[in-house]
Amino acid sequence: MIVLTVDQRDSTGRGDHVPHLLPRLHRRTSDHPGLATPFDRTVGDEVQGVLHATPDGAALAVGLVLELLRDGGWSVGVGAGAVVEPLPPVSRDASGPAFVHAREAVERAKGRGGVPVAVEADDAARADEVEALLRLLGAVVVRRSDAGWEAVDTLAAAGTRKAVASTLGVSEQAVSQRLRTALWAEEEAVRPVVARLLHELAQPGPARGPAAGDEGAEDA
Secondary structure: OEEEEEEEOOHHHHOOOHHHHHHHHHHHHOOOOOEEEEEEEOOOOEEEEEEOOOHHHHHHHHHHHHHHHHHOOEEEEEEEOOOOOOOOOOHHHOOOHHHHHHHHHHHHHHOOOOOOEEEEEOOHHHHHHHHHHHHHHHHHHHHOOHHHHHHHHHHHHHOOHHHHHHHHOOOHHHHHHHHHHOOHHHHHHHHHHHHHHHHHHOOOOOOOOOOHHHHHHHHO
16 A cells, blocks of 8 residues: 655644645545545644555555645655555554554655655665655656746646647747746656556565576576
8 A cells, every 4th residue: 555644844834734735635536546545634734645556546646745745835755565454444543564654754754855755665775766756756846937837737727738828828839848947748757657666666565576587597
């Protein structure tokens, strides 16, 4: 499974934003096949949800992480691994290694500045790879300008650059320039790679090593 533990940053100065975040998360995930346990407040200003260790669940996790980083007010911990099943209706009553990893990850993320996300799993090396790519994508997201987001968001809704140009009242060339500056194509290319690696990381069982046949060949 994949567990996301999300902690609000500077809650003392900003007030409690969890009541605003939860409806957004519910709208985003309620009908998604990747959702295992709905997001809910756990303790204080912390929110947690569980996603399936499937391609859908991993893709949803990547999307949610980037949306939370874009928002700018959250530290995000991603834990991958086993959980005690059957899962209860709410994540705060659940347990298992994935929850421990998510706790460790969010604590590390709290200590980071510009891109506060961390990933933990039994396979630490693979978790580091997923984390590095998520932080790279996160850096793209948090540094994107308002004009860049306007183009990216409008493209997601309108579907074509021509439609974006018409909606924004600019030329198609201007739209293309905004998307290039926003590193939109690069983000779109890397997202499925991160999702695939996270999906692999979340699979149950021991960490993958050399195949038995390979070991035999080396011994020979």
